[in-house]
Amino acid sequence: MTELFSLSAREVSDKIKCSEISAEEYVTSVFLKIKEVEDSLNAFVTLTESSALKKAREVDKKLRNGEDVGRLAGVTLAIKDNICTEGVRTTCASKMLESFIPPYNATVVERLLKEDAIILGKTNMDEFAMGSSSENSYFGPTRNPFDLSRVAGGSSGGSAAALAANESALALGSDTGGSVRCPASFCSVVGLKPTYGLVSRYGLIAYANSLEQIGPFAKDVYDCALLLSVIAGHDVKDGTSANVRKEDYTKDLTDDIRGMKIGAPREFFGKGVEEDVVKSVWKGIYSLEDLGASYEEFSLPSMKHALATYYLIAMSEASSNLARYDGVRYGYSEKIDAKDWNKMFSSNRRIGFGPEVRRRIILGTYALSAGYYDKYYLKALQVRTLIKEEFEKAFKKYHVIIGPTMPILPFKIGEKIDNPLSLYMCDALTVPANLVGCPAISIPCGVIHNLPVGMQVIAPFFGESCLFRIGYAFEGVVKK
Amino acid sequence: MFMKKSLSEEDIEHIAWLARIELFEKEKQVFTQQFNTIIDYFRAIDGVNTNGVEPTFHVLNLSNVYREDIVEDSMSVKKALINATRKERGYFKASKIV
Numbered sequence: 001m002t003e004l005f006s007l008s009a010r011e012v013s014d015k016i017k018c019s020e021i022s023a024e025e026y027v028t029s030v031f032l033k034i035k036e037v038e039d040s041l042n043a044f045v046t047l048t049e050s051s052a053l054k055k056a057r058e059v060d061k062k063l064r065n066g067e068d069v070g071r072l073a074g075v076t077l078a079i080k081d082n083i084c085t086e087g088v089r090t091t092c093a094s095k096m097l098e099s100f101i102p103p104y105n106a107t108v109v110e111r112l113l114k115e116d117a118i119i120l121g122k123t124n125m126d127e128f129a130m131g132s133s134s135e136n137s138y139f140g141p142t143r144n145p146f147d148l149s150r151v152a153g154g155s156s157g158g159s160a161a162a163l164a165a166n167e168s169a170l171a172l173g174s175d176t177g178g179s180v181r182c183p184a185s186f187c188s189v190v191g192l193k194p195t196y197g198l199v200s201r202y203g204l205i206a207y208a209n210s211l212e213q214i215g216p217f218a219k220d221v222y223d224c225a226l227l228l229s230v231i232a233g234h235d236v237k238d239g240t241s242a243n244v245r246k247e248d249y250t251k252d253l254t255d256d257i258r259g260m261k262i263g264a265p266r267e268f269f270g271k272g273v274e275e276d277v278v279k280s281v282w283k284g285i286y287s288l289e290d291l292g293a294s295y296e297e298f299s300l301p302s303m304k305h306a307l308a309t310y311y312l313i314a315m316s317e318a319s320s321n322l323a324r325y326d327g328v329r330y331g332y333s334e335k336i337d338a339k340d341w342n343k344m345f346s347s348n349r350r351i352g353f354g355p356e357v358r359r360r361i362i363l364g365t366y367a368l369s370a371g372y373y374d375k376y377y378l379k380a381l382q383v384r385t386l387i388k389e390e391f392e393k394a395f396k397k398y399h400v401i402i403g404p405t406m407p408i409l410p411f412k413i414g415e416k417i418d419n420p421l422s423l424y425m426c427d428a429l430t431v432p433a434n435l436v437g438c439p440a441i442s443i444p445c446g447v448i449h450n451l452p453v454g455m456q457v458i459a460p461f462f463g464e465s466c467l468f469r470i471g472y473a474f475e476g477v478v479k480k
Numbered sequence: 481m482f483m484k485k486s487l488s489e490e491d492i493e494h495i496a497w498l499a500r501i502e503l504f505e506k507e508k509q510v511f512t513q514q515f516n517t518i519i520d521y522f523r524a525i526d527g528v529n530t531n532g533v534e535p536t537f538h539v540l541n542l543s544n545v546y547r548e549d550i551v552e553d554s555m556s557v558k559k560a561l562i563n564a565t566r567k568e569r570g571y572f573k574a575s576k577i578v
Contacts, residue, residue: 103559197540210538239545240538308522319499326500328574330563341575342500350502358501359511362492363518365499376522381535383528388536420514421521437539 004029009075009169009223016074019063023056023074027118030076034120034167042142043152043162045081046089047121052076055118062116070115071230077112078168080156081122082129083214084203085109088119092205093137094127096325096332096352106203107238108172108214108231115230120168123158127354128322129174129207131155132182132426135417136356143413144186146451150410153183159217160187170227171217176208177310178405178430180215181442185405185454188444190224190471191217193430195461196437197242199228200235208317209240211310211434221443221471225249228464242462249464255473258292260466261398267303268403268429268456280446280453281404287477288402288470295402298394302387303432309387310431311424312367312380319364322357325349359420384435391436395460400470403429405442405454433458441467443474486516 004026007015015021031049038044059074079085082092084102086109091097105113112119126136134142134157142157144150145165152161156173160183163171173180175193184191193215204214216227226249233246264285269278285295326345327333332352334344353361367376394401407429416423433440438461445455455474459466489512496503503511557570566573 100563103555103562197542236547240540240542242540242542305525305528308525311518312522312525323500327565329560329572331565333565339575341577344575345500346497346502349500350504353501355507355511358496358503359514361499361501362496362511363515366495366515366519367522369495369498375526378535379525379528379530381537382530382533383525384536385533386528386530388539421517424518424521 005033005166007169008219009072009226012075012169013071013073016059016063017069023059023118024053026074027052027056027076030120030168033165037165037167040143040148041145041161041165041167042140043123043158043165043167044078044121045091045093045124045139045158048088048119052118052120059116059118070117071226072112072115072117075117075170076120076168077117078120078123078159078162078171079109080125080159080171080173082125082174082205083109083172084205085119085122088122090122090205091138092128093125093139094353094357095138097330098138098332100330102203104203107200107235109203111231123156123162123171125158126155126356128205128318128357129155129176129179129212130318130356130360132178132423133416134158134183135413136354138354141413144410146188147410149412150451151186151413153186153406153410155179156217157183160184160189160191163187163189163217163219169219170223172231173215173217174204174212175215175434176212177314177427177434180217181405181430181440181454181456182426184217184442186410186452188447188452189217189219190221190441190443191215192224192228192441192464192467193433193439194228194232194464195242195439197240198232198244198439198462198464200238200241202235202237206321208314209321210317211314221468221475222250222253224441224471225253225468244462249468252465253468253472255469255476257288257470257473260293260400260470262288262293262295263394263398263401264295264297265300265303265401265403266297267300272425272428273404273407274409276448277404277407277409277453280448281402281455284445284455284474285402288474291473291477296398300390300394302383302390305383306387306432306435307424307428309380309383310427310435312376313384313435315360315364316367316377317364319361319368322361325352327352356420387432388436391432391438399459400466401458403456405429405456409448409451409453429456437461439464439467441471443471444478487512487519
């Protein structure tokens with residue numbers, strides 16, 4: 001059998017539609033790969049092999065009968081374990097939801113199933129999406145396929161690692177402060193955080209609802225555009241869903257970037273960013289210049305407050321969003337009948353949540369508490385406005401803003417876990433796009449000492465086509 | 481208003497209580513230290529001039545997102561109860577409040 005598991009989504013879709021391969025043999029090949037590498041990676045929390053094969057056979061039957069099939073017919077998909085899949089346990093990598101079985105599908109899952117995608121299983125992550133390394137998982141860390149002693153990034157580490165190791169053709173993650181882009185960078189795959197409101201959050205288990213979006217992962221830019229085309233668009237079930245029509249991002253995908261103006265903020269290449277990473281990304285920008293784009297360095301002074309602003313808002317929202325986990329309607333509950341309602345909740349939550357989750361809920365509660373609300377939460381929201389205004393001003397001059405995705409290379413497992421603040425610092429370059437709400441993509445940009453570097457491209461609201469164009473053009477250069 | 485310079489273990493316990501999360505005895509000291517380090521870092525935004533700046537609660541200009549008041553099917557009781565730890569006669573069962 002040829003290496004079917006290494007095919008891109010576009011290749012799989014084309015080959016299955018013209019009957020060169022069957023969906024069943026392709027999915028079988030992928031599961032063989034999973035069996036080979038999964039023990040060393042720990043990318044998945046739950047695998048759904050029998051239902052995946054069943055769906056593959058259904059796709060094959062439809063094709064034999066001459067019926068229409070969806071855009072993703074036969075294409076394998078790995079889904080981050082904070083996205084609800086009906087009948088398939090969805091844990092958020094937490095003891096709190098270890099046995100939780102959603103009674104409904106997230107909208108993105110419905111849209112994928114409608115296009116005949118094959119869902120392989122649910123991927124590992126930092127608990128409740130809180131982390132940048134996928135080490136904060138109740139099910140153990142996910143390892144980086146490039147170096148098993150290093151992190152895959154987070155919080156969507158499982159999805160990125162699964163793709164990089166050919167355990168799936170496509171994957172979904174969620175990005176609140178960089179949780180798609182960070183693992184994309186660390187695992188050398190393409191990962192996009194869409195414009196806020198472009199992709200429905202219905203069925204995404206909330207961490208910080210004004211910041212997060214479900215985002216596509218893919219092995220290349222075309223595939224990423226394909227996946228986004230399927231999941232994006234207005235959803236009546238999500239009150240924060242933008243009123244935009246569905247768009248096909250693959251339709252006019254071109255590598256022509258002549259005349260595109262790139263802004264390179266000094267703060268993205270400054271203190272705290274490793275020199276090798278800086279060199280790698282600048283090399284990437286020069287390549288884009290060779291293709292006809294132009295660049296200019298400029299300053300975004302509000303960047304120095306972006307991290308504190310992000311964490312204050314995210315933690316405050318988290319304290320509210322995770323208040324629902326009391327062990328009554330769902331979630332971990334001790335088997336004893338507590339006499340006191342409050343004591344019962346506190347005990348369930350102490351045991352159900354890991355330390356990072358508890359830390360963030362408590363910090364968020366503090367930031368929202370009487371006497372501190374104005375000083376911390378409201379102040380952060382005001383600084384958010386200033387950051388937003390700086391970006392809006394920059395986008396009047398530049399089509400895109402480019403910098404590294406991560407300030408450092410993938411670090412060793414266990415290296416930062418005892419120092420929460422040092423882990424938070426890893427998000428410095430990714431949080432601005434979440435605060436502002438604009439789209440951002442991470443594209444593989446080289447390898448240093450066998451460790452991947454990612455280039456981050458940020459565009460104005462609903463500028464995903466621009467991101468894909470730059471990415472597609474850059475990919476062409478890297479391939480040569 | 482006087483803001484305490486650093487928080488004590490008792491302060492952290494109180495906030496944890498507000499969040500209805502008990503802390504394990506062995507982690508109170510470490511949590512308190514980490515908490516103070518992180519809050520110190522957050523205090524950096526104190527110095528930003530935000531006079532007259534409106535807060536951004538949400539990045540999209542959406543408001544009053546309504547739908548037509550048409551009755552639709554809702555989730556069945558059976559489905560809604562599948563993850564309940566304790567249930568009785570079609571209800572979620574919880575501890576006594578009064």
